[in-house]
Amino acid sequence: MRENNIDPRQFRSAKEAKPVKDLSELSPEERERLKLLGLDERLPHEGEYVQIDAKPVACRKKVEGLEIMPITQALKTFDWISDYLWKAVSPDKDEFTKATAEDLDDGYFIRVLPGYKLVYPVQTCLYIRTDQVAQKTHNIVIVEEGAELNLITSCSVHPHIGSALHVGISEFYVKRGGKLTFTMVHMWGEKTAVRPRTGIIVEEGGTYISTYVSLFPVRSIQSAPVCRLIGPDARASFVSIIANFKDSHIDLGGEVHLEAEGTRTEIISRNVVYGGTNIARGKIVGKAPKVKGHLECQGLMLTDEGLMMAIPELDSYYSDVELTHEAAVGKIAREEVEYLMARGLTEDDATSLIVKGFLSVKIEGISPELQKQIDKTLELAKLGF
Numbered sequence: 001m002r003e004n005n006i007d008p009r010q011f012r013s014a015k016e017a018k019p020v021k022d023l024s025e026l027s028p029e030e031r032e033r034l035k036l037l038g039l040d041e042r043l044p045h046e047g048e049y050v051q052i053d054a055k056p057v058a059c060r061k062k063v064e065g066l067e068i069m070p071i072t073q074a075l076k077t078f079d080w081i082s083d084y085l086w087k088a089v090s091p092d093k094d095e096f097t098k099a100t101a102e103d104l105d106d107g108y109f110i111r112v113l114p115g116y117k118l119v120y121p122v123q124t125c126l127y128i129r130t131d132q133v134a135q136k137t138h139n140i141v142i143v144e145e146g147a148e149l150n151l152i153t154s155c156s157v158h159p160h161i162g163s164a165l166h167v168g169i170s171e172f173y174v175k176r177g178g179k180l181t182f183t184m185v186h187m188w189g190e191k192t193a194v195r196p197r198t199g200i201i202v203e204e205g206g207t208y209i210s211t212y213v214s215l216f217p218v219r220s221i222q223s224a225p226v227c228r229l230i231g232p233d234a235r236a237s238f239v240s241i242i243a244n245f246k247d248s249h250i251d252l253g254g255e256v257h258l259e260a261e262g263t264r265t266e267i268i269s270r271n272v273v274y275g276g277t278n279i280a281r282g283k284i285v286g287k288a289p290k291v292k293g294h295l296e297c298q299g300l301m302l303t304d305e306g307l308m309m310a311i312p313e314l315d316s317y318y319s320d321v322e323l324t325h326e327a328a329v330g331k332i333a334r335e336e337v338e339y340l341m342a343r344g345l346t347e348d349d350a351t352s353l354i355v356k357g358f359l360s361v362k363i364e365g366i367s368p369e370l371q372k373q374i375d376k377t378l379e380l381a382k383l384g385f
Helices: 028-036 071-077 079-083 095-102 334-341 347-359 368-384
Strands: 047-052 055-061 066-070 108-112 122-128 133-143 148-157 164-174 179-187 192-202 207-214 220-223 226-229 235-244 249-252 255-258 264-273 276-286 291-301 306-316 321-330
Touching (some): 047 066, 047 108, 055 066, 066 071, 071 079, 071 108, 071 133, 095 133, 095 164, 095 192, 108 122, 108 148, 122 133, 122 164, 133 148, 133 179, 164 179, 164 207, 192 207, 192 235, 226 235, 235 249, 235 276, 264 306, 264 347, 276 291, 276 321, 291 347, 306 321
Parallel strands (some): 047 122, 108 133, 122 148, 133 164, 164 192, 179 207, 192 220, 192 226, 207 235, 220 249, 226 255, 235 264, 249 276, 255 276, 276 306
Antiparallel strands (some): 047 055, 066 108
């Protein structure tokens, strides 16, 4: 059920796009669109990176202990970056990784130095402004020993362009006792294809928390991050909050390998299907004793014209493990709608409220700033619902 008809060679290189010098060249409509996704100067940030098509247009840090720069600059600056480049994701994984390895546009490099715990998020934005281009990015994030980073990535396209392709290669490294909270809030277009390829490596006592939010129409998304918990007591959490619309094909998953004692993970998805195809995958592999993992998928069908699939997989190489999964697909109960209507809401408002409550997920360990971004996007989506 994977959508395999996306060929990166069908798109123009993003390097052919007319370059933008800075954000002031964007239209008021574009700036407002990005502001809604969190690129807002009024919100506290420790650093910022913005890329439009193939060109970085903003990159700055506000605190000590943080390194942030375009990946092309990092490759020239640090000899040791070869220890991380293409180590969590293989360049030969598929045609999208190969295309990026052969013709990289840019991407961000972020590193938090040992012991630094950033208070506010670092904001990144990958924006496609030009029709018929393929934006190929490679991102590397390193959270050193005992450090903490909250990272928000907002991705979007110009509201009036036609088709486009976004390929995002991301490699995340969380060292001993480090913590990375990574939140993606995305607003793609009805003709945009999205192909993230992500690898995560977490060392002893490290924590990786990922939240993916997509509540607006998109042509297709296909992604299955692979996370390796290689040190004792490492933890990973994946949460996806998805609205699937007519003609959209969203295939999202997560794969976690528990490779050391005491490691644990949870993969949770919430999906509302208005049409199209929605596939929620999850895979947990127990490669060590005394590990724990849980898969949970809930789908809400609001039409008979869509398809919702939940595909869980649990693999274990030891008897002393605790791996579980649960999945449920259903529709809004009529009595719930009537209950709210009896208290003065219209049927549409009652349905919207139920959907918003279903999609809202409070995540352990997430900062109030990140939760605020998710709640804001859910409020916007409610207007469309």
